[in-house]
Amino acid sequence: MKLSKRSEEFIANVRMYLMTSGKNEREIDEVAEELEDHLAELERRGESVDRITGGSPKEYLESLEQEMDNDYAGWLKYVPAFLLSFAAFAAMGPAIRGMFSLNLLQLVGYPVVAAVVIVLYRAMFRKMAAGQWSNKKLFFAGGGLSMLSVLLFIGVLLVSSFILDPFYTAGRTGNLAVILLSAAAFAAAAVMMGSWFLITIPVALFLPEWLILSMPLQEEAKMVASAFIPYIAVALVIAAHLFYEKRKVDHA
Amino acid sequence: MTTSQMLKGVLEGCLMAIIGRGETYGYEMVEKLGEYGLTMVSEGSIYPVLLRMQKEGLVMTVMRPSPNGPKRKYYKLTQAGEGELEAFRERWNVMAGAVGNLLEGSGKDEAVEEK
Numbered sequence: 001m002k003l004s005k006r007s008e009e010f011i012a013n014v015r016m017y018l019m020t021s022g023k024n025e026r027e028i029d030e031v032a033e034e035l036e037d038h039l040a041e042l043e044r045r046g047e048s049v050d051r052i053t054g055g056s057p058k059e060y061l062e063s064l065e066q067e068m069d070n071d072y073a074g075w076l077k078y079v080p081a082f083l084l085s086f087a088a089f090a091a092m093g094p095a096i097r098g099m100f101s102l103n104l105l106q107l108v109g110y111p112v113v114a115a116v117v118i119v120l121y122r123a124m125f126r127k128m129a130a131g132q133w134s135n136k137k138l139f140f141a142g143g144g145l146s147m148l149s150v151l152l153f154i155g156v157l158l159v160s161s162f163i164l165d166p167f168y169t170a171g172r173t174g175n176l177a178v179i180l181l182s183a184a185a186f187a188a189a190a191v192m193m194g195s196w197f198l199i200t201i202p203v204a205l206f207l208p209e210w211l212i213l214s215m216p217l218q219e220e221a222k223m224v225a226s227a228f229i230p231y232i233a234v235a236l237v238i239a240a241h242l243f244y245e246k247r248k249v250d251h252a
Numbered sequence: 253m254t255t256s257q258m259l260k261g262v263l264e265g266c267l268m269a270i271i272g273r274g275e276t277y278g279y280e281m282v283e284k285l286g287e288y289g290l291t292m293v294s295e296g297s298i299y300p301v302l303l304r305m306q307k308e309g310l311v312m313t314v315m316r317p318s319p320n321g322p323k324r325k326y327y328k329l330t331q332a333g334e335g336e337l338e339a340f341r342e343r344w345n346v347m348a349g350a351v352g353n354l355l356e357g358s359g360k361d362e363a364v365e366e367k
Contacts, residue, residue: 027303030325034278034299037324041279042295054256054294067300069307 007039009132010049010057017061017129020122024071031064058130081192086114088182088189089202090153095178096210100170105160113156117149179210197241204233256293263301265340266290268329271311272337275326277318278302302327310336 003011011032018028035052042051053060090110094100124141127133133141170178182202190199208229212222259266270276270284282295292298305311310333318324329337 031299031303033323034325035296037277037318038279038282038295052294052296054292054297056294060294060296063297063300064303067303 003036003039004043004048007036007043007049010052011036011039013057013129013132014061014064016125018064018068019075020126020129021065022070022072022075023065023068025074027068027071031068057132061130078193081189082118083114084185084192085189085198085202088185091178092182092202092206093209095170095175095182096206096213098172098175098213100175100178101166102168103160103164103166105164106156109156109160110153113149113152116152120145120148200237200241201234204237205230208233254293256291259290259292260297262340262344263298264305265337265344267298267301267305268310268333268337268340271327272329272334275314275328277324277326281327305333309333 014035015028015032018031019025038052039049042048087110091100124145128138128141168174186199186202190196209226212226212229215222217225266285267281270281273284276284278298281298282292285292302311306313306327309330311327312330313325313327315323315325
């Protein structure tokens with residue numbers, strides 16, 4: 001039996017909340033399955049998820065959180081994958097444009113920004129899961145937060161290049177090496193996370209740009225094309241992914 | 253204090269008693285509790301308690317297919333669980349007797365104060 005949208009969202013929120021509090025993955029799965037079964041029974045009798053939470057999802061999630069074991073080690077295995085893809089994201093764009101360089105302030109600033117961004121996202125996901133947010137609220141909070149993270153990165157990039165000279169500026173081979181290393185880092189991260197979806201985003205973002213820049217076009221055409229096409233490609237990839245996931249669910 | 257709040261404190265004991273009558277699963281436990289007049293505002297509160305009982309070795313679980321599709325987790329009392337249920341029963345009897353006496357006696361106290 002398929003659950004109502006509201007119940008599905010509740011289960012997703014339970015998973016999200018417990019994941020962001022570092023609980024054991026297997027335990028999360030078990031609890032989620034039990035709740036799904038319970039919800040299916042409730043819905044058959046015309047009742048809703050409110051019977052489970054007593055009307056306060058936040059309190060209910062906290063009571064689950066209290067009883068479950070923390071498994072930070074289990075989640076720690078994702079840290080290298082995250083760092084790799086993060087570094088690759090930061091490095092690949094400039095390298096494709098043939099202007100990869102690095103200064104000391106960036107070397108310190110990027111990891112700090114990355115840490116801040118992780119903390120903010122975690123806080124947002126927890127608030128979202130406990131508060132059963134509307135799509136509109138999620139859109140604005142998520143959009144605002146991703147804009148803020150981009151701004152922080154650009155801030156580090158600009159401020160540091162005003163203050164410091166780079167200690168490394170890549171030449172032709174250097175840029176190519178950075179591109180290849182970044183690609184390898186994305187692949188390694190995808191293997192570690194066991195998800196190839198993650199690698200399709202950087203491919204969609206960077207491959208078109210690389211192709212456009214290496215084509216024999218006029219400079220303006222290149223600029224315009226590389227400003228739009230990568231984002232269209234990313235949107236297409238995400239849409240394809242959502243479509244694929246939905247079909248998988250419908251067939252299940 | 254509502255019944256639901258009072259039930260919270262003795263939920264573990266009640267769940268052990270239900271599971272002690274034969275293998276059962278989450279939703280069915282809530283139904284059976286309801287048959288005894290023990291209703292809960294938040295039915296989901298049994299799951300954190302079940303998790304704790306599982307960790308304390310009072311219950312063991314087995315996954316079986318359910319008519320709903322997803323696998324269903326069935327609970328059974330372990331030997332430790334049987335022992336704990338017996339201990340709970342004794343504690344409850346003492347407690348119920350004591351509270352009963354207290355409530356019976358409270359009428360008298362009020363009468364004394366009124367004089």
